[in-house]
Amino acid sequence: MTVTDPTATATTTGNPPPDVIRSGYAELIVTDLAASRWFYVDLLGLIVTAEDDDAIYLRAFEEYLHHSLVLRRGDMPALGRLAYRVRGQDQVDAAERYFRGIGVDTRRVPAGATRGIGEAVRITDPLGFPVEFFYDAEHTERFTQRYDLHHGNAITRLDHFNVMVPDVKAAHRYYTGLGFGVSETIIDDEDNVYAAWLYRKQTVHDVALTGGDGPRLHHIAFATAERHQILHTCDVLGALHKEHHIERGPGRHGVSNAFYLYLRDPDGHRIEIYTTDYYTGDPDNPTVEWSVDDDRRRSFWGHAVVPSWYTDGSRVHDLDGRVVPLSAPAVREAERTGVIVGADGFAIATEGDQKIPFKLGEQV
Known part of the structure; x- marks a missing residue:
């Protein structure tokens, strides 16, 4: 996958990037909401802000926005969306100008398109990921000192x-x-x-x-x-x-x-x-x-x-819910004996000049 440098395009268009504050929330597509609820709520102790037959909206104990994780029912596991919070609603407008200026798929979505989130901009970023930029969000109770509700792994x-x-x-x-x-x-x-x-x-x-x-x-x-x-x-x-x-x-x-x-x-x-x-x-x-x-x-x-x-990694949906095709790195093997590049680069054992293949779940 070739990614152009958006900074050069932004310079020529005169549109500065949005002022991102932090990672805001993620939406995961899951196949069994009950099983996922056990994992994220019963085991990890995340707080349910809202739920219905198709989705569960979760937050952690210090968080006061509506959610930081959405579990949405679907036919196959995937990433539905990553979301970043920006510094103000004007920066949602800035995101729309910036990403249109660099030529990526950009869509304005109304308040409530995701429950608890205000008017936002969604894009397919130059890396192929579905990403939302938002500011307005429904506030809920922060449970920082609700120790009566904290699990041991809060x-x-x-x-x-x-x-x-x-x-x-x-x-x-x-x-x-x-x-x-x-x-x-x-x-x-x-x-x-x-x-x-x-x-x-x-x-x-x-x-x-x-x-x-x-x-x-x-x-x-x-x-x-x-x-x-x-x-x-x-x-x-x-x-x-x-x-x-x-x-x-x-x-x-x-x-x-x-x-x-x-x-x-x-x-x-x-x-x-x-x-x-x-x-x-x-x-x-x-x-x-x-x-x-x-x-x-x-x-x-x-x-x-x-x-x-x-x-291993989760596949990614585009803005229309379709699975995005994969691209492979141009170079998989480093110029050194017994080193195969994957993630941050990793060494595997060799027998003479023969690389030993590994199977999922085996120790390197």
């Missing part, structure tokens, strides 16, 4: 999205053109970019860019206040004999320094539970550059990563 807020793209460097240009800062990257000595973490709020990221067949959603991440809340989720899954929902972790990332746990929901969508990253709010916040050869980037403790974490 989730505080939506933190970030991670998307899989064939050309990370081009996607990096697109997001920096939107005004996103860059906290960390994974690179090699030939200026190849394997992954990047970009932010608008004052944390490590609102979106991460991961190499691979795309467009696909790698994961949605929710934050907790403390590590023990993540460990409690693992204990609950073990007690219920549902430990198969744990894909990776718990552990600590090198990139972002975050303590993490990756789960797969009943439809296979990947959810990260995440805590203890760092502040990025100063204007001269430095970008941390990790070598693709430094295995600590994935796990600061040196743990192996299951191949599914690199290979």
Whole structure:
């Protein structure tokens, strides 16, 4: 997939990008609402703001907007939409001008097109993802101090999205053109970019860019206040004999320094539970550059990563609900023995000159 640099087009059209505040919400297409409700409400403890026969609207304990996650019934699992909140309703107008100016599919949607969300703009971004920009949203009760309702693994807020793209460097240009800062990257000595973490709020990221067949959603991440809340989720899954929902972790990332746990929901969508990253709010916040050869980037403790974490992702719908075709990276194999590029680049074992193939679920 070739992505043009939208910053050059924006300069010629004179339309500045919208002022994005943060990642706002995601919509996942799920095949069984009851099973999904068990996972997100009974297990993870998200709060139900509203629900009907076709959708469930969820938020975390510190959130006061109507929702940060929508589960919508469908025939096959997919990403329905990512959404960013902008600084004011005038910035919804700015988003419409900007994206029309760079020639992407742009649609104005009325208030209530998504329950609880005001008038918004939806686009198919240059990377192939369905994205909404909104400001107005219905307010609801913030449960920060409703400790009587908190589970032992209480989730505080939506933190970030991670998307899989064939050309990370081009996607990096697109997001920096939107005004996103860059906290960390994974690179090699030939200026190849394997992954990047970009932010608008004052944390490590609102979106991460991961190499691979795309467009696909790698994961949605929710934050907790403390590590023990993540460990409690693992204990609950073990007690219920549902430990198969744990894909990776718990552990600590090198990139972002975050303590993490990756789960797969009943439809296979990947959810990260995440805590203890760092502040990025100063204007001269430095970008941390990790070598693709430094295995600590994935796990600061040196743990192996299951191949599914690199290979699996959720397919993506376009603005009309159709599955978006995939494009593959132009280069899959690095110029070094035994290294195959996937996500942030990963090494697999070799026998002489023979690369050992891996199967889903096996340890690298």
